[in-house]
Amino acid sequence: xxxxxxxxxxxxxxxxxxxxxxxxxxxxxxxxxxxxxxxxxxxxxxxxxxxxxxxxxxxxxxxxxxxxxxxxxxxxxxxxxxxxxxxxxxxxxxxxxxxxxxxxxxxxxxxxxxxxxxxxxxxxxxxxxxxxxxxxxxxxxxxxxxxxxxxxxxxxxxxxxxxxxxxxxxxxxxxxxxxxxxxxxxxxxxxxxxxxxxxxxxxxxxxxxxxxxxxxxxxxxxxxxxxxxxxxxxxxxxxxxxxxxxxxxxxxxxxxxxxxxxxxxxxxxxxxxxxxxxxxxxxxxxxxxxxxxxxxxxxxxxxxxx
Amino acid sequence: xxxxxxxxxxxxxxxxxxxxxxxxxxxxxxxxxxxxxxxxxxxxxxxxxxxxxxxxxxxxxxxxxxxxxxxxxxxxxxxxxxxxxxxxxxxxxxxxxxxxxxxxxxxxxxxxxxxxxxxxxxxxxxxxxxxxxxxxxxxxxxxxxxxxxxxxxxxxxxxxxxxxxxxxxxxxxxxxxxxxxxxxxxxxxxxxxxxxxxxxxxxxxxxxxxxxxxxxxxxxxxxxxxxxxxxxxxxxxxxxxxxxxxxxxxxxxxxxxxxxxxxxxxxxxxxxxxxxx
Numbered sequence: 001x002x003x004x005x006x007x008x009x010x011x012x013x014x015x016x017x018x019x020x021x022x023x024x025x026x027x028x029x030x031x032x033x034x035x036x037x038x039x040x041x042x043x044x045x046x047x048x049x050x051x052x053x054x055x056x057x058x059x060x061x062x063x064x065x066x067x068x069x070x071x072x073x074x075x076x077x078x079x080x081x082x083x084x085x086x087x088x089x090x091x092x093x094x095x096x097x098x099x100x101x102x103x104x105x106x107x108x109x110x111x112x113x114x115x116x117x118x119x120x121x122x123x124x125x126x127x128x129x130x131x132x133x134x135x136x137x138x139x140x141x142x143x144x145x146x147x148x149x150x151x152x153x154x155x156x157x158x159x160x161x162x163x164x165x166x167x168x169x170x171x172x173x174x175x176x177x178x179x180x181x182x183x184x185x186x187x188x189x190x191x192x193x194x195x196x197x198x199x200x201x202x203x204x205x206x207x208x209x210x211x212x213x214x215x216x217x218x219x220x221x222x223x224x225x226x227x228x229x230x231x232x233x234x235x236x237x238x239x240x241x242x243x244x245x246x247x248x249x250x251x252x253x254x255x256x257x258x259x260x261x262x263x264x265x266x267x268x269x270x271x272x273x274x275x276x277x278x279x280x281x282x283x284x285x286x287x288x289x290x291x292x293x294x295x296x297x298x299x300x301x302x303x304x305x306x
Numbered sequence: 307x308x309x310x311x312x313x314x315x316x317x318x319x320x321x322x323x324x325x326x327x328x329x330x331x332x333x334x335x336x337x338x339x340x341x342x343x344x345x346x347x348x349x350x351x352x353x354x355x356x357x358x359x360x361x362x363x364x365x366x367x368x369x370x371x372x373x374x375x376x377x378x379x380x381x382x383x384x385x386x387x388x389x390x391x392x393x394x395x396x397x398x399x400x401x402x403x404x405x406x407x408x409x410x411x412x413x414x415x416x417x418x419x420x421x422x423x424x425x426x427x428x429x430x431x432x433x434x435x436x437x438x439x440x441x442x443x444x445x446x447x448x449x450x451x452x453x454x455x456x457x458x459x460x461x462x463x464x465x466x467x468x469x470x471x472x473x474x475x476x477x478x479x480x481x482x483x484x485x486x487x488x489x490x491x492x493x494x495x496x497x498x499x500x501x502x503x504x505x506x507x508x509x510x511x512x513x514x515x516x517x518x519x520x521x522x523x524x525x526x527x528x529x530x531x532x533x534x535x536x537x538x539x540x541x542x543x544x545x546x547x548x549x550x551x552x553x554x555x556x557x558x559x560x561x562x563x564x565x566x567x568x569x570x571x572x573x574x575x576x577x578x579x580x581x582x583x
């Protein structure tokens with residue numbers, strides 16, 4: 001009896017240990033989100049500190065705002081353009097790296113180099129690609145002309161498709177390595193005996209891949225899909241510093257729309273906060289659809305730290 | 307069958323080599339062009355360094371690109387927030403693992419929920435809140451929120467679930483150690499490998515953060531390194547390609563050095579985070 005009550009006393013200390021985390025979350029995280037939500041129903045702009053409530057007006061206006069709709073479209077187009085090749089390459093590489101029949105050498109160095117772009121400041125990367133693709137004397141143009149692929153330098157940043165492709169390529173280049181590492185870990189987690197018995201039965205690599213590997217890594221693929229989608233809706237640094245939305249707003253993303261509304265020009269905080277709320281709802285909705293589509297419980301596993 | 311396998315391996319090695327080149331080439335071109343004059347860069351493509359590094363440096367610094375200040379600001383913010391992240395996240399995870407208080411499971415589910423919410427969604431409210439507290443143009447809003455890093459709490463809890471033995475804590479209590487002392491003297495040393503992993507990712511994450519400093523910081527002497535990069539795109543450097551490449555290189559170089567010296571831990575950290583059940 002005595003030991004039981006003393007144990008209960010100790011357990012109360014738990015609150016002190018978790019308190020700093022939750023206090024800081026309530027003050028900075030939750031309050032900021034609730035405040036954003038609040039501001040989305042107001043007319044706060046410019047240097048004003050005071051605001052009036054305007055009901056759902058901001059949301060109605062947003063759906064009639066062609067630039068907002070376009071930034072939504074751009075964000076998802078660019079995300080799909082980068083995610084599809086990214087996950088495809090990551091799956092292929094992970095399958096090759098973990099295939100016991102191939103016994104690929106040099107995996108250590110390959111992993112290090114494939115992940116490298118992910119660790120470099122996105123801001124620096126985008127300014128670097130800006131000079132690499134420069135017109136007319138950037139290295140890419142010089143190479144393409146030297147090899148006779150182009151007759152004369154091409155101004156990529158005047159071309160909507162080329163501009164979107166370059167943004168998508170940078171995202172792809174920065175993230176396929178990260179996805180590959182996670183998928184390799186997932187594939188190594190599959191019991192080797194499953195592979196062995198399949199190999200004894202004479203199953204081909206392709207068959208093993210589609211019948212064993214792919215179904216077993218489905219939860220991790222789902223995890224990659226969701227994190228990439230959530231990350232994709234926040235896309236800012238690369239398109240912002242590469243082109244600032246040009247040409248003709250074809251690389252303007254939702255995050256850029258929000259930033260520009262709030263922190264440039266007339267400081268339309270009311271529009272920016274309403275757009276944030278819409279984005280928040282879309283992220284929740286999409287995550288729910290994906291979970292539903294895969295008929296699965298929300299995954300309880302996350303990446304260490306972004 | 308064997309030929310088939312060799313052909314396939316050859317194809318894979320080729321693919322891997324192309325990808326390695328894709329990872330390295332942009333940075334190599336950057337380094338080479340940082341040592342070339344603007345005329346050389348405009349005239350031809352080259353993979354061989356030239357000897358204009360110092361000239362480019364003089365031009366860069368002469369135009370007010372204060373890379374040292376940016377470096378120090380970024381380092382201060384990154385290391386302070388990493389310290390707060392590892393200390394308080396370890397504390398939170400320890401609280402969840404060691405004590406069976408009421409609401410333990412529910413509150414941990416809240417932590418998992420927080421992970422799912424992208425922080426940028428509260429950006430406007432955060433800015434307005436800081437404005438009203440007179441905390442804009444200050445490092446505080448860039449550092450203090452690091453106390454509440456849900457991903458780190460999750461990672462540490464996974465680690466402690468596997469390594470922490472309740473008997474050791476009981477024994478320490480018998481010896482009369484306070485709860486906080488047990489956390490400091492027994493638990494933290496035990497968590498060293500996990501703390502190191504999170505510290506690396508936390509430093510890199512905060513070092514690379516661009517949007518938050520961009521909206522909060524106004525005065526140029528408080529600019530972080532990623533914010534300084536944007537200065538390179540302004541008209542001042544349009545005609546000075548060599549120093550533009552050098553400026554980018556200076557912001558990238560610290561990360562390249564850190565990455566190649568710690569790549570082993572970083573690579574295993576990425577893999578760990580993804581699969582832990």
